[in-house]
Amino acid sequence: MMSARIQRLSPQLVSQIAAGEVVERPASVVKELLENSLDAGATRITVEVEQGGIRLIRIRDNGSGIHPDDLALALTRHATSKITRFDDLQHVSSLGFRGEALPSIASVARLTLTTRVPDQDTAWRVAGDGGDAIGEPLPAPHPVGTTVEVRDLFFNVPARRKFLRGERTEFGHIEDSMRRLALSRFTVGFGLWHNQRMVLDLDPAADGAAQSRRLAELLGRTFAAASVFLDRNETGLHLWGWLGLPAVSRAQPDQQYFFVNGRPVRDRTLAHAVRQAYQDILPQGRHPVLVLHLELEPAALDVNVHPAKHEVRFRESALIHEGVRRMVQATLAEVRPGTAPAPVTQVGLRAWPAGGFGSGFGGEADREQQRVSPQIQERLAVYGQLHASTPAVAATEPAAIVESPPLGYALAQLHGCYVLAENSAGLVVVDMHAAHERILYEQMKTALAQGRVQTQILMVPVTFAVGPRERQLIEEYGALFAQAGLDVAVLGPETGAVRQIPTLLAGLEIAGLVRDMLADLAAHEASNRLERVILDVLASLACHSAVRANRPLNLLEMNALLRDMERTDHGSQCNHGRPTWAQLTLEELDRLFRRGR
Template sequence: MSIEILPARLANQIAAGEVVERPASVVKELVENSLDAGATRIQIDIERGGHKLIRIRDNGAGIAQDELTLALSRHATSKLKSLDDLENICSLGFRGEALASISSVSRLTLSSKTKHQEAAWQAFAQGRDMAVQVKPVAHPDGTTIEVKDLFFNTPARRKFLRTEKTEFSHIDELIKRIALSRFDVSITLTHNEKVVRQYRAKTDPSQAIARVAQVAGKAFAEQGLHIQSGEGGLQLHGWVLPVGSANTVQYTYVNNRMMRDKLILHAIRQAFEEVSGAQELPGFVIYIDIDPRQVDVNVHPAKHEVRFHQGRLVHDFILQAIKQVVVPLQGEFTNEPLNNLADTAFSQTDTARSPTGNFESGEVFDYPKSQLQPSHSVSSGGASLGSRSAGGSGGAYRATPSTNHHDINAFYQGVSEQHAAHFDQGAHVSVGVNQSHAVEQAVALKTVAIISINEGVCVFSSEQQLYCSHFKYALVDDWHEQIKEQGSLEGKALLLPVRVNLSKQDCELIAAQQSWFTLLGFELIIEKQFVMVKKLPACLYLLDVTSAVESLLEACKAPLENIESWLAWQMQHTPARFYSSNIFLAQQARMQNNPQTIERLRVKAVKIDIEHYLMQLD
């Protein structure tokens, strides 16, 4: 057989084999085109399950008269121009094939009007070369595409079509998925001239859950746990139902494109298994937003799979993010954080008491830092309940105002007095006094040099005697000094918050001592059945998060009642590896410059017998 170029229609029909499987795939391509055209209203009319008619009307940008022919040609797209664009795709379409393919296996007419045109035009392709005819038509701004008699000229394909009902159910399902990809677009779906679905635009993000509930089931509004994680080029948000929920609607999106990606599903499944051991996944609607350059959407013709350039990282990110919210259905979990300081009046009138409501309002992850500030509302009876500024806990789990909060306030009182003294001094002392203080310090530094050997080991001289010690013995005092100066030690944020499951009782215990360990740099969100660790003290960062929380729990049980004992506890749990970290090096440099360090080190130092070494020289 000689080699010949295929006629346009045949070439397009072959291409259609990849993307036009059934009526629902036509609907997908056409609705995606409307979304790419910026439509805010889309009407989808179906007749006889899409066998007879699929009509999509939108109020998008429209297609200019002189581009209608191109729109129906293969490899014609307005969405990318170069390879560079292909690596940074922000539109749903980019292959320039859908209209040509659909048009080759149906009777397709395209009517459109841009807002700059006076009149609208209609195009349709015919014959083996798919020559396009254009004629005037009456049409508002926007585009209508009518697809009649799908597969009329490809009997093999037609044979695979199922009943009207089945084909329509595929379309209905598809529209549900699309409706959850764009809350801001109104979508109407009719079948045999009856309105079957009407999704009204939800432009306010707080209304998003209403559409999720309408599409995916009201369980999402009642029990759905809102999740929001990550930042910048990799973020995840969405809703997850509790384990055991009967609702198993599962939708995932990447950059607002519906997805059935193995990597994403694997990460979600693993998260559920690790937290609850459950094999059966409940419903979820998860959106992943990633820098388009980090993902390749040109993997599958129908674009429902992607390839992440850093698959492992994305997998683990999803895994950790989902683990934050997985909860058993029967749990007492209400998402009311123990440290939620919302006042009682507010709580009672707040309609958003559902987990979703709470997460949405941002309270759960919003750590009330102000509770550590000196509080005016602490009465002699302890923290005044229901006050936003008190150091107690919220709701039924409000911890009994323990003496800890008194102590912490006393501690702060001391700190702020010192601060005040410091400022007073700054305002009144004369320049001369300041100068002499500086000279004193310089002399002290010269005479008390500390030589650091490595990993914290050091040698210093004091009163003509040489000593060997380790900077760790000066840590507690140095930390104490930092807390006095800055209010607390600076914690180190985990790459992602880590959830550690605990009993209700242990959560209460931890909550009661929170004021203390927050000074050390811990940042914890305490729920009823778990804590979410956001920051660890820099010196404990190398510990496994779960064991850090377990040790913390032990300390809370002890309980440690003053800052000195908490600092000593922290020092005890600091792993040896910390002494080779950059954070420690910075701290060591500061200690080396502090004249008081020698005194602190002398408490635990060994004398170096110089005579002994000198003798060896002779």
């Protein structure tokens, strides 16, 4: 069979091929047009859609508009006001810049554009009907700003229309795109209507209270009430936003919103850094909810790596990864009783952990405790010493307290599991095992950080198979392994060996650990896997060493536990991500007993 002759494609077919890259579905149209509105300096944007955006998309803004002399160019491919030379691509600060959105949309839909600039008395309108020809601009009534109306998407490309989902699904994608952009620009008001019904009406949010209201509107009141604000600077990076506490974690990472220089992105480097920062406080399989803005010099990243601009490429990804991880981790570590939203429980709805957490020390616990430093062992005995030497005494009289500490003062112990305390808000209930477990774990981490990692030389080195890339990584990151207490070397073209390990890891499967570390280094240019394994050992020690259920504590012991919780990093969650305490407010207690009714 003879091959087809080479021929030049028609302009319309070229536009439709380009539209396939930019216009995948109605949400793609909304995203591109919203970005144009934001780049035009709009402070109010309204989006109206019908039938999930397939029948109609109308976007109005109060931005700077398009000059009438530029209207024809605005609908021409590869024409843009946002870049003029190659160097501009190295310093992109706008959301859109390619100049393909409007002509690509016009090639697959019936498009009408009406716009007016501030120094003109008249607005102008142009229209296209899915072909490569655009009508002449005509005068039209319109305030300063732009309205783009897109009707009958893919009416002339039926094959693409068949791939669209149902109306509800397509509108769901539009709503998600709106939410992302609304979380990226708090100073802009947004409105969204679907089939003549208002879905979102967001006023500009300039201050913290207004931003909290927008968070509650977009991500729910629970997240707004159970999140902490982050605002840190480090080595040329500015990171700010909101971090959800473990109470609002999810089974999927579907509510993680990342923005780089105001641009919504999906980035593996940022997601991995956040996952590492949360790993000390979240149960396995859970993912945090968060809104994070990273700001850095435009020259430090490449935004021209994805047709829809969903992704960016950092020029120094390892530096970004470590900086974000460290800043998120430091903010979460400061979440202690009294410094973050209290975990409030609803009376009658929450099921408290039942039964207990074991029955004292012995067996494996004794063997693990022998591996802890003398300083930590001394700290483990604090509550027992108090109990042995001090008779039960009454708590400080509440009337004499001018200002109680965040967790208040102990009243009693309940069923050998919980400490009941009174603070200024009402009743505090503490899971004593979970709380003590976190306290011990953080103390062990501090002790480990303050001293050298104790190591032991293996009499018989542990060998493992390596390929060319693994050999290169071992040689490149030898200092990193040594800093962590590992001596890793290449013995031959296909063999690596571990000759020294941290003492805490004796008996563990070392070859698999090193292979996993090499995989991390290949993917992210960083690895905290060894640190994670050591911390898992410490967490196990803390769990076995913490006070157990059914162990009586007197009031001095209980108050000592409360004060330690208030001073401990991550004091509101145990090592497994469960809450260590909950607050019952006086209002909740009044409702329970129908006081004032």
